[in-house]
Amino acid sequence: DIQLTQSPSFLSASVGDRVTITCRASQGISSYLAWYQQKPGKAPKLLIYAASTLQSGVPSRFSGSGSGTEFTLTISSLQPEDFATYYCQQLNSYPPTFGQGTKVEIK
Amino acid sequence: EVQLVESGGGLVQPGGSLRLSCAASGFTFSSYAMHWVRQAPGKGLEYVSAISSNGGSTYYANSVKGRFTISRDNSKNTLYLQMGSLRAEDMAVYYCARKNMTTHDAFDIWGQGTMVTVSS
Numbered sequence: 354d355i356q357l358t359q360s361p362s363f364l365s366a367s368v369g370d371r372v373t374i375t376c377r378a379s380q381g382i383s384s385y386l387a388w389y390q391q392k393p394g395k396a397p398k399l400l401i402y403a404a405s406t407l408q409s410g411v412p413s414r415f416s417g418s419g420s421g422t423e424f425t426l427t428i429s430s431l432q433p434e435d436f437a438t439y440y441c442q443q444l445n446s447y448p449p450t451f452g453q454g455t456k457v458e459i460k
Numbered sequence: 461e462v463q464l465v466e467s468g469g470g471l472v473q474p475g476g477s478l479r480l481s482c483a484a485s486g487f488t489f490s491s492y493a494m495h496w497v498r499q500a501p502g503k504g505l506e507y508v509s510a511i512s513s514n515g516g517s518t519y520y521a522n523s524v525k526g527r528f529t530i531s532r533d534n535s536k537n538t539l540y541l542q543m544g545s546l547r548a549e550d551m552a553v554y555y556c557a558r559k560n561m562t563t564h565d566a567f568d569i570w571g572q573g574t575m576v577t578v579s580s
Binding site: 408442 | 567
């Protein structure tokens with residue numbers, strides 16, 4: 354199975370901050386990477402697919418980049434509604450594994 | 461509205477069985493592969509199982525292989541997960557999700573989840 358390692362696992366930030374989360378894959382996955390946002394008690398929500406394509410309806414302050422084994426999710430200016438846990442997922446091969454998550458909390 | 465609604469969760473004793481359902485609406489269910497993902501309390505997302513659009517192909521995570529069976533009824537727009545020989549470590553919220561080729565196979569629609577509690 355392909356392992357995904359997210360860093361950091363936890364980050365504390367303020368409204369307006371630029372935030373970057375990294376996801377590293379144990380082997381190359383081309384651009385078959387997605388990012389999800391999950392709020393407490395809710396289902397995950399797709400933010401970005403194909404490493405850098407914004408899902409319809411997702412604010413443009415979210416962006417993704419990378420290919421191969423290293424990927425990043427960036428929030429250009431953190432908003433109050435962005436405090437949540439973020440997961441990466443690889444879709445290159447089965448099983449479509451998830452990273453362990455990055456919890457973004459208010460400083 | 462495109463949506464998935466899970467049901468069937470509840471309390472079950474270790475070794476017991478449970479069947480989860482996921483009712484789809486607002487899209488052509490038979491055109492999409494479907495998946496189950498679970499989340500233990502306070503933990504991350506864990507992939508469970510997949511089924512192709514026509515039900516002809518299935519996949520199971522090693523942790524549930526031989527105990528869980530995924531199936532679908534395209535005439536009823538419903539996905540199922542039959543769970544058997546349940547263990548404490550199977551306790552989780554179970555989500556069904558739609559895989560979409562137009563989103564590079566990412567899971568673009570998720571249900572609200574159904575909680576499975578395994579306890580004596």
